[in-house]
Amino acid sequence: MKLLPAFLALMVLAFSRPALAQAPAEIAAVPKECVGPGANDVQDPYLPNVAAALRDRKKIVILAIGSTSATMRGPIRGGYYAIVERILEKAFKPLDVVIIHRGVSGELAADAASRIKTEIALTKADLVLWQVGTADALAHVPIYEFRNTVTGQIRWLKEHKVDVILVGLRYAASLAKDPYYLGIRNIISDVAEKEKVIRLRRYDAEQALSKLNRDTAEGFDFAQNSEASSICTAEYIARAIAAGLFIKKAPPRPGTPGALPSAPAN
Amino acid sequence: MKREANAIDFWRGFALITIFINHIPGIVFDRFTSKNFSISDSAELFVFLAGWSLRLIVGREDRPRPMPQIVFRLGGRAITLYAAHMMIGMIAIAILASASIVLDNPLLLEWHNAAAVFFDPVNTHIGMALLSHQLGYFDILPLYVVLMVIAPLVAAIDRYLPRLLLPLSIAIYLTALSVPITIPTWPTEGQWFFNPLCWQLVFVLGFVMAKPSGIGGFVRRHIRPIRWLALPMVIGGAIMVIYDIYPDPVDMPEPKLLFIVGKTFVTPIRLIQFLALVAVFSAAYGYIRKLGPRLVEPISMLGRNSLEVFCVGSVLSLLGQVVRFQTGGSYAIDTGLVATGVTILFLTAWLAEWQDRVTKAPAT
Numbered sequence: 001m002k003l004l005p006a007f008l009a010l011m012v013l014a015f016s017r018p019a020l021a022q023a024p025a026e027i028a029a030v031p032k033e034c035v036g037p038g039a040n041d042v043q044d045p046y047l048p049n050v051a052a053a054l055r056d057r058k059k060i061v062i063l064a065i066g067s068t069s070a071t072m073r074g075p076i077r078g079g080y081y082a083i084v085e086r087i088l089e090k091a092f093k094p095l096d097v098v099i100i101h102r103g104v105s106g107e108l109a110a111d112a113a114s115r116i117k118t119e120i121a122l123t124k125a126d127l128v129l130w131q132v133g134t135a136d137a138l139a140h141v142p143i144y145e146f147r148n149t150v151t152g153q154i155r156w157l158k159e160h161k162v163d164v165i166l167v168g169l170r171y172a173a174s175l176a177k178d179p180y181y182l183g184i185r186n187i188i189s190d191v192a193e194k195e196k197v198i199r200l201r202r203y204d205a206e207q208a209l210s211k212l213n214r215d216t217a218e219g220f221d222f223a224q225n226s227e228a229s230s231i232c233t234a235e236y237i238a239r240a241i242a243a244g245l246f247i248k249k250a251p252p253r254p255g256t257p258g259a260l261p262s263a264p265a266n
Numbered sequence: 267m268k269r270e271a272n273a274i275d276f277w278r279g280f281a282l283i284t285i286f287i288n289h290i291p292g293i294v295f296d297r298f299t300s301k302n303f304s305i306s307d308s309a310e311l312f313v314f315l316a317g318w319s320l321r322l323i324v325g326r327e328d329r330p331r332p333m334p335q336i337v338f339r340l341g342g343r344a345i346t347l348y349a350a351h352m353m354i355g356m357i358a359i360a361i362l363a364s365a366s367i368v369l370d371n372p373l374l375l376e377w378h379n380a381a382a383v384f385f386d387p388v389n390t391h392i393g394m395a396l397l398s399h400q401l402g403y404f405d406i407l408p409l410y411v412v413l414m415v416i417a418p419l420v421a422a423i424d425r426y427l428p429r430l431l432l433p434l435s436i437a438i439y440l441t442a443l444s445v446p447i448t449i450p451t452w453p454t455e456g457q458w459f460f461n462p463l464c465w466q467l468v469f470v471l472g473f474v475m476a477k478p479s480g481i482g483g484f485v486r487r488h489i490r491p492i493r494w495l496a497l498p499m500v501i502g503g504a505i506m507v508i509y510d511i512y513p514d515p516v517d518m519p520e521p522k523l524l525f526i527v528g529k530t531f532v533t534p535i536r537l538i539q540f541l542a543l544v545a546v547f548s549a550a551y552g553y554i555r556k557l558g559p560r561l562v563e564p565i566s567m568l569g570r571n572s573l574e575v576f577c578v579g580s581v582l583s584l585l586g587q588v589v590r591f592q593t594g595g596s597y598a599i600d601t602g603l604v605a606t607g608v609t610i611l612f613l614t615a616w617l618a619e620w621q622d623r624v625t626k627a628p629a630t
Contacts, residue, residue, distance in 0.1 A: 101456045105377065105381065117514070117516070140595040141291070227445045
């Protein structure tokens with residue numbers, strides 16, 4: 001794990017955006033390796049339905065779904081979602097965080113989309129963590145189909161008062177110049193922007209680590225890279241959720257559909 | 267001596283080709299398979315026909331096979347299926363590992379739920395042996411193993427308490443849907459993609475429908491009016507799929523699984539539509555045989571050798587995914603993949619029958 005500190009620092013750069021608001025002190029602190037200039041925020045972090053769940057039930061139900069593996073090395077049942085759960089529960093005692101795993105590795109967004117509806121009905125989740133894009137990119141699903149699927153699903157979730165965080169593509173050096181792969185990545189970014197949902201950019205961070213490996217002539221270890229990126233992704237998911245609980249609604253952007261309701265006054 | 271071409275083997279062969287294509291996500295021919303016009307897909311057909319085939323194993327009503335013989339035969343079949351699943355699972359892992367090296371893409375190590383094999387091998391190998399860890403698209407054989415393990419019980423209930431079998435199966439199904447009950451995976455957290463507590467009903471229905479008496483006999487006697495009743499359901503199902511007008515699961519009353527569409531639980535809407543499809547298309551085989559006799563025999567040959575063909579098809583599908591990933595996929599690539607794959611499936615079935623003939627031929 002000697003690459004972890006360097007990787008975490010790079011994750012900071014990758015996830016960085018101009019700050020929207022300062023989170024209250026109760027929000028779980030991101031480990032110092034992850035903290036850097038502008039790292040304490042994500043775009044449009046407000047999660048009204050998660051906030052309502054916290055206020056009304058002191059319990060958040062999160063549906064983790066999508067095509068990318070959440071597996072980590074060693075017997076960590078629940079993968080990196082277990083880390084998310086632990087961070088949130090530690091930070092917001094006596095909050096009960098329940099993460100339900102329904103990811104099917106390799107599943108296309110279209111198939112996941114229909115399952116999300118069923119799983120939302122069954123689990124009554126407040127938030128969906130959707131790892132989306134990698135399987136579609138590997139399967140070369142037509143770009144327009146992918147866009148329609150993701151957009152349609154996000155809108156359905158909004159209609160049903162469920163928040164969503166998109167966890168984007170993984171990075172692989174051999175795909176760095178692949179126009180199709182990058183096209184899918186851009187679609188996710190574009191859809192997240194237009195639909196005003198949080199997107200965590202795992203690709204950028206893994207890309208930076210890969211560069212660091214080359215620059216320092218370290219042997220490339222995908223398992224280490226994947227592990228480090230999983231840990232930091234968990235940290236940032238937890239942070240995004242925490243921020244979404246407390247930050248007041250972001251001002252609506254020109255041309256975006258209606259404003260979200262106000263956050264609870266915690 | 268090989269079986270003559272028949273409807274069961276033909277439709278099973280048809281399902282095998284469909285499964286091969288459906289297991290290459292993104293391939294252009296996927297749009298022409300039944301799942302684009304039907305709520306249910308080839309998985310239901312495959313499991314239903316497995317139940318139907320069980321009827322052939324238990325013997326005719328007037329000349330039933332002895333129960334110990336049935337138990338040994340089905341037990342042997344379960345072990346064969348288990349071994350086949352282990353084998354193709356290991357081949358799939360090797361394909362993903364090789365592809366990740368050759369194509370310099372470590373992401374392939376995490377494809378189709380394989381990440382745990384490489385990152386948590388100690389637990390995951392135990393999980394694979396226990397069937398609690400399944401690779402994506404390699405998850406129907408574990409269901410088959412479970413069905414074969416319970417098949418002696420199904421056969422015994424049918425023989426000694428025949429009126430109990432279907433109600434018991436439906437009761438288990440409805441309980442699994444209402445609670446709901448799922449089968450967890452391990453070491454990765456999740457659930458079996460094909461819930462055996464629900465899919466057992468498809469298997470039992472195949473078994474019950476194949477019986478000349480009871481419900482199977484009733485259906486045979488009244489198949490014409492049943493087909494007319496089923497036809498609107500098939501058409502309605504096609505309209506639902508084509509225009510994507512499924513009921514919103516959130517708006518459904520509790521227990522929701524009784525009213526929504528889901529493959530994991532083979533929910534009632536899927537199941538009823540599938541039975542309607544079977545009723546309507548049970549008339550089709552005769553016409554297909556008349557119009558395309560040269561098509562019937564080779565496709566039935568696939569169905570006669572379903573396990574071998576399924577295993578080869580599963581591996582070919584994964585190879586096809588790797589090829590599409592590397593080449594980007596196109597009409598030409600996809601056509602080449604399907605043509606090559608289906609040819610190899612036919613070759614597999616032919617080789618299996620050739621080997622059978624050679625083995626059973628008297629020594630000269």
